[in-house]
Amino acid sequence: MARIAVIGAGMGAMATAARLAVAGHQVTVYERGSTHGGSLGRFEREGFAFDTGPGLLHLPAVYRDLFVKTGKRRLEECVDLVQVDPAVRHVLADGTAVVLPGASRGGAAAALDEAFGAGAGDRWATVLNRARDAWDVTRRPLLEEPLRPDWQVLGRDPYPAVRKSGLLRRRPPTLAEVAARELGGQLGELLSARVREYGLDPATAPASAAVLPYMEQTFGSWYVRGGMRELATALYERCRERKVEFVFDAPVREVLAHEGRAAGVLLADGAGHPADHVVCGVDPRQLALPLPPGGVPAGAAAGAARHTLLLALRGARPAGTVHRTLVHSPGTQVTVLRPDDPAGRPDGDHEAVTVSAVCAPAGPAAGPAAAPAPAPEALLDLAARAVPGLHERLLWWESRTPADIEAATGAAGGAVPAPSLAGAGGRLLHPANATALPGLYLAGGWAHPGGGLAHAGMTGALVAGLIVEGAGFRGSQ
Ligand SMILES: Cc1cc2nc3c(=O)[nH]c(=O)nc-3n(C[C@H](O)[C@H](O)[C@H](O)COP(=O)(O)OP(=O)(O)OC[C@H]3O[C@@H](n4cnc5c(N)ncnc54)[C@H](O)[C@@H]3O)c2cc1C
Structure with missing residues (x-):
């Protein structure tokens, strides 16, 4: 049994803590605030209540897997998860409105034909099929495995090239270019808008950003009744069931190192807490942590x-x-x-x-x-x-x-970190979960595979795998 110090009680950190506790480790979470959940805040006044952070969950499978692997009660027994259907309504600048159903390709195509004329649904489906191809080839290296040492190969855009007669392409297209060329006009604007929502600029985002609307259309958008913070509370309770200890009002000032490896955390009040492994679940820039060698993906800049x-x-x-x-x-x-x-x-x-x-x-x-x-x-x-x-x-x-x-x-x-994306020369990747300091790992939205509830949740499986199975861990089968 190892002692593990986790910095922050955000979703990525708690997902990691729960998995490590199940593996038999003694886990302590140090949170600078007075409550769990990080971004998943709730504001209440005069009988009204609002989510102040994420409003929707994509890829609920990430949390289903986490709850199955860490206890007896399934996710759906812990929170009231409802699929949002219709998935989204777009109100365009000229007042045109189009409503897209949840997780239904046929329904989306029919709605687009009706709004923009026959053929619009087919053009949308063609782009999302290309996005599916990009998703299929990158899903494992980008989402399910620790960032490979030769991460530069993920800098190539997996969105399939569409040949234009006689034109020599000097660089892969951006998402905005794909939207203009393959969809055009208002239909293209729908694609761009769905990428902008993640905090990405379609003019500079790679075409592979089309995997984000693909992911939403394929796996649906989900809401937790009672507010999204219920998801954080369910995960907090799962951690507590697994005997994870939480120390609140405990800002970490520094990661301690001894003989070339992480040795614990130093709190702002000057108290040191020794540990065999340290997991940082916060923006690593604030702690000036040693990131992996070999040039670091700069996804942090994308928030x-x-x-x-x-x-x-x-x-x-x-x-x-x-x-x-x-x-x-x-x-x-x-x-x-x-x-x-x-x-x-x-x-x-x-x-x-x-x-x-x-x-x-x-x-x-x-x-x-x-x-x-x-x-x-x-x-x-x-x-x-x-x-x-x-x-x-x-x-x-x-x-x-x-x-x-x-x-x-x-x-x-x-800043809110965006999900990692392949393409753009690796600019939208995030730092690997293992760092240059042995025993120090990165979890949460600022680490591979990036931000968003689902992606940050995935960091839990990756970091726990690296700690439990060692540096050779290549993702769950
Ligand atoms: C307004 C908003 C809207 C969003 N919308 C969506 C959405 O619709 N869908 C979606 O999937 N995602 C959305 N996100 C992103 C998503 O909420 C996060 O990516 C996700 O919750 C993962 O967070 P995290 O694990 O990185 O931790 P964070 O939420 O960043 O929490 C970090 C925690 O660490 C603590 N901490 C920080 N520094 C220290 C320190 N030195 N010592 C100890 N503790 C420390 C903080 O107090 C905090 O509790 C949104 C985020 C925001 C803010």
Whole structure:
């Protein structure tokens, strides 16, 4: 039995902790805040309740596997997981609206034909089939195995090349180019918008970013009734069942090393806690950790932040309201979430709505290309295009800025890491889970295979595999 210190009580860290505890290790989680879950916050006021972090889960299989492997009760016995259907409604800049059903290729094609004319559904399906090919060839090396030492090979874009007569391609296309060439016009805008939601810029993201809408369409989008934080609480409880110890209000200042390997953690109050292995589940930049040698994938640079408004509305949520609407507008795009969940509202005569936009991280972490956080009034006006009568129904709103995300997660500027993607020369990969310091591992959204609930959850299986089976671990079979 080894002593393992885990830094942070985010989803990736807790997924790792639960798996290591099942393997018989003595695991202690040091969390700088006073509660578990990191990004998965909940804000409550006057009978309304809102998720302040993720609103949807993709690839629930990651958490199904985690719960099966760490205890007797399956995920569905611990949380009330519901598939969001329809999956998404798009409201385009000219007012065109299209509703895409959840996990139904045929249904999506029919809806697109109806909105954009015959053939639109086929063109969409062709692009998503190419995305499926990219998914199939990269799923294992990109998601299910520790980052390979020759990670540069993942810098090649797996999105199948489409030959254009007589044209010599100097570089692989970006997602925006694929959207323009293979879909065109408003249909292309739908593809770009779905990638922007992850904080990626279609103009620079590789074509392989099409795996993200492919993943959503194939595996569905899921909501946890009672709020997404219920998922974090279920995982916290699973950790506790497996005898993981949590120390709250315990910021880690430094990873201790002795004779060339990780030896424990030093807390901000000066107390040292020895350990045989250390798992860092936070943005490693804040602890200046030694990353793997050989040039490090710089996915950390890819994180954009979010500006979120929490809206308390008078009046009932109309029957048939779509859970997720994407409102398109030049320059700013907003995601409007309207969960059908009594836990979020004081009674049936009120509705809780969340509106968010991708924006630049705060302070020095801001990249030159990302747009600054939009003004709340601008977000409200865009949201009104998804919620008729919004201004008249509005009781009050609360704002969550990149600085609030930084306070919840510790990530510089409130950046939210994007999932790892192949292509773009490896620019969107994240650092490997094993570091240059033996005994120190990276978990959570800032490590391979990147951010998002599902991807961060996968880091748990990878880090636990590396610790339990050793450096030769090549992923679960
Ligand atoms: C506004 C927002 C919207 C999002 N939307 C989605 C979505 O719709 N779908 C989706 O899949 N994902 C979404 N995400 C991303 C997703 O929430 C995260 O990628 C996922 O929760 C994984 O987080 P993590 O494991 O990296 O930990 P984090 O959530 O980053 O938590 C890190 C934890 O470590 C603690 N910590 C930090 N520094 C220290 C330290 N020095 N010592 C001790 N503890 C420390 C923090 O207090 C925090 O508890 C969203 C995130 C945000 C913020």
